[in-house]
Amino acid sequence: MRRLSAVPVLFFACFALAGCASNSGPEDIVAGVAPRETTGSITQPVAPVPSVSVGKTSRISAPQVQHEPQTETLAWSGSMPAPQAFVQETTVGMPVPSERPVAMLVPDRSVVEAPLQRRMQIYSRRFRDAKPINFGRVSPKDYAVHGVDVSRWQGEIDWGKLRTQGANFAYIKATDGGDHLDPMFKTNWRRAKEAGLKRGAYHFFYWCRTAGEQADWFIRNVPRDPDALPPVIDVEWNHESSCRQRLSPKRVLEKMQVFMDKLERHYGQRPIIYTAPDFYKDNLRGEFLDYPFWLRAVAQHPSKVYPGRKWLFWQYSGSGLSHGVDGKIDLNVFHGSVEQWHNWISPRTTLARN
Template sequence: MRTSSGLVRGLGLAALLVLAACGGGPRAAQMEQSSSAASVIGPRFGAPQLPRFGDAHPVEWKGLSPMFHPVHGIDVSRYQTAIDWPMARANGVSFAFIKATEGGDRVDPAFAAHWRAAGEAGVARGAYHFHYWCGPASTQAAWFIANVPKERGAMPPVLDLEWNTASPTCATYRPAPEVVRTEVQTWLNTVGRHFDQTPIIYTTPDFWERNELWKLQGAEMWLRAVTRHPSEAYPDEDWTFWQYSGTGLVPGVQGPVDVNAFAGSEASWARWLGARAL
């Protein structure tokens, strides 16, 4: 039914339950890593580690816990003013999505510093753009391209799709779903061509449902679901990344931070990263 090109269809409830029944879970997934997977990650990124994260507002997961997934990361912006990237990596941060741009004329003031420091620490990183609905996608795509380096090893670019509730000009503007999808497709096509990457879409349950984002072509999904597994919050949707908390506590990061899980095992993370990194 859904046409997204994400990694898994909710990772498969039955498969995870079998894994748990066999004494599996994250530590069992660690054992899956093969020598070929390790060679794909290589010395720059190192092997993923199970996260040693806390949470300022922990959730009692009634369904599938984020800890079923062994590969975790963070997403950051100017609000994370101080990050010890080597410490964060040592405590389970395998990847980071870093805010780069907003609309057609704003650059996150911390982007350059976060981008450089994460790379130096060997954390796989990708840049994201926060979309404004009162400006054309073509302009925003050009702005992102102008401000984000095309670097070897970078993860795919990300388009953050939410309503602009804090914007003085865009806060109440809600284009029709077909207009939203047309604008999104323009950004995906333009940015994807430039970076030679299939972009990733980040979104929330209400935005995804209202705008029927499953109809889009040519993107992987990064889904926010802070009280439920994505298989519950986004029925039948394929996904690659799951943002499971906005109040994570990560050693090396000052204050709460968004935390995320990759859909697959350590071995599949190595394959995914090797196939998509520039």
């Protein structure tokens, strides 16, 4: 009797089994069609998600988001765009980047309004003045955000009381020259923040010391706090100082530039220039146009004393009186509205200048 070969039998059996186990046709295999599956609880959309416009949502309410002009576009289905380089701002105030990278967008009401909820409370001005001045048509009371500047001469300060009197910001004396630290600086620096004030530090410039040494001394003693206001260089003629040098305007500008460049590289913020009328007239008219100025003018509005000069802070009194402080205190205003103040104090960083 003839015996069938085992090889053909096995061949036909395997072919039949393969046909029963597969649900995909040959064209599916060739085309490489992926099986339709659901992974976890996330269902893949059939069509691409449309792009979403990204506006300046931090300054508008939720219902207006739908009507905000499209300034940037983020395609959710695409890859994340590379972060944009920060560009140094040269307008008055803290330098701000011209663009910021968009990491994520959640078009939700709570996200839109979150920045408003974290804003510091602005207290209205309750200060008095031992020597009140009639400033005319525009006076300090016409500005919304008031503050103070202090040093060792104010002694122990009740920062909580001072805050509720209208001190929304404080500039605190830190250093002068290349070897003097105000003995109350560390205490005032800590307590002002605990009381909820925005605070910054200032340096009294000494014309008989090199600018580099003075910058190093300031940096050594003033913490690099991203929440702090920009550092201040106080430049004026001090008639009570042991330094009697009267440098030429050229040398004054050179020394200031060295000091400010070093601070800007370290703190990431452009320093503010504080000055008085006589020093300004001798050295600073028409200079440092891309720096913010803090101007002393205790008898007239800054527009009268410093014609044409843009300013950020105005020191309008050296004879202020307030609860929380024994004796007199310097009073100041911010040049802008409450909204502009909140925008200005937002954390910002500049590129270090080469």
